[in-house]
Amino acid sequence: MEKENLKKLEEEENLLSAEVRQQINHWIAKYPPGQKQSAVIPALHIVQAANGGYLTNELVGAVAEYLEMPAISVCEVATFYSMFELKPVGRHKLSVCTNISCQLCGSDQVIAHLRKRLGIGFGETTPDRRFTIKEVECLGACGGAPMMMVGRTYHENLTPEKIDQILEALK
Ligand code: FES
The missing domain is CATH 3.40.30.10 (Glutaredoxin)
Known part of the structure; x- marks a missing residue:
């Protein structure tokens, strides 16, 4: 189990660069302890911008892991708001x-x-x-x-x- 968690953490770190994680942390810090998920919208904005303007399933999953949320909940946010893209877009x-x-x-x-x-x-x-x-x-x-x-x-x-x-x- 421990090994599995480490592997997950490693994968998530590969998808979210140190800079991206730092930017997300800035938003997490604005909310009370234990309310990381409140930063989901800014986190998706940050990750989308770092990925050239769109999100992938893997990135949505990495945000979910990072904010300790169910992947489906992050997916619901990413698909509800028109500012998020799930396929490549123009400049x-x-x-x-x-x-x-x-x-x-x-x-x-x-x-x-x-x-x-x-x-x-x-x-x-x-x-x-x-x-x-x-x-x-x-x-x-x-x-x-x-x-x-x-x-x-x-x-x-x-x-x-x-x-x-x-x-x-x-x-
Ligand atoms: S109808 Fe409100 S901005 Fe277009």
């Missing part, structure tokens, strides 16, 4: 809100313009792996509808011209 993730305010204010035109300009639709990545377009629910910026998030930056009151400027500014 820039364009999360387009299609919820009611954005829809009423023209998210259809936003999507049509992105589709025309990049040649891809929702859930797809350009062949040069620069862009991925994702459909998301309300991002809480309804007053600036239609909007999209590029990486972690909000862009509001989108027009085709504004979208072109945003895309051109991205490397």
Whole structure:
């Protein structure tokens, strides 16, 4: 049993670098002792960023081990929130809100313009792996509808011209 635990620990350490573990520890320290699992969302963000923008089953499992949670619980978090990816994405993730305010204010035109300009639709990545377009629910910026998030930056009151400027500014 001891041997098995050591092996698990070793595997987890291989998947989560020392730097990643240090960053997760920073979040764990914000919660009362014995409440490690409260850091699950920041931990998944950290691990995803360190893995080039997406999570694998193994990484989800390693986070679960590290936070002493059932793997299924971490999996539930990773699959519930749209900010987590379970397959590779492009360098820039364009999360387009299609919820009611954005829809009423023209998210259809936003999507049509992105589709025309990049040649891809929702859930797809350009062949040069620069862009991925994702459909998301309300991002809480309804007053600036239609909007999209590029990486972690909000862009509001989108027009085709504004979208072109945003895309051109991205490397
Ligand atoms: S409906 Fe789009 S941000 Fe709220």
